[in-house]
Amino acid sequence: MRACLILLTLVATSLTTRAARCDWVDVRRAGQFRIYAEFDLDRYDSLVETIEEQRSDIAATLGLTPNENPIVVCLFSGYASYGRYVAEHAPTGARRRAVFVQKDDTGYVYVYRQPGFETDLRHELTHAILHSMLPFLPLWLDEGLAEYFEVPQQKRASGNPHQTKMKWAAKLGWKPNLVRLESRDDFSKFTAANYREAWAWVHFLLHSSDENNDLLRRYLATIQDEQLPGPFSSHLGTDPGKRQRLLLDHLKQWR
Ligand SMILES: [Zn+2]
Secondary structure, three states: OOOOOOOOOOOOOOHHHHHHOOOOOEEEEEOOEEEEEOOOHHHHOOHHHHHHHHHHHHHHHHOOOOOOOOEEEEEEOOHHHHHHHHHHHOHHHOOOOEEEEEEOOEEEEEEEOOOOHHHHHHHHHHHHHHHHHOOOOOHHHHHHHHHHHOOOHHHOOOOOHHHHHHHHHHHOOOOOOHHHHHOOOOHHHOOHHHHHHHHHHHHHHHHOOHHHHHHHHHHHHHHHOOOOOOOHHHHOOOOHHHHHHHHHHHHHHOO
């Protein structure tokens, strides 16, 4: 399960105050992103580019219009400083590997350096970028998109670690249920299986057909226009059995 959290009601201090409490070694500004790192970013020369590319990839893939709402990215050198900082500013995220917090029009991403931390960074950045563009997002879709975009771009269509697991699950009698997944609206109860199923529906919508891809884009565009689109399942045909079969067939045949 990817570690993340959205706290819409967090009491935030100013960025200046927050930044002053840490020993930032490297501070950068890249478009809407303000990046604070406890280590030299020159040692990770593609990291800043990764952050900027994530924004353009997400907007282009989903047909969304980006904006310039600020996103603050804090990169800690290890768990010790991350834990101290997050315990104060986003307490329920302190035991996690990374966390995203939205406060008014600013998103905050906190991640600490460890092997593979770029995946955590892309996951939380996806939440931050989506929430910079959208006034709300159903939990299953928020997490499904974050799981989809957390891998490097070249592994998104084929190569996500979920792919093999879900292909086998589809062959072994797994019964996906979008309505059931939509009812899982409590982040603290969203399970590893829920993350995998959310990824599967997102992959299905993006890659199974132009029609489904358009459906997802229109759904998100409705939200960006501050309209209520209703549950996604209500847009995906009236037969839940057929929906289930189409997803399973997609997973079984996708390479
Ligand atoms: Zn997440």
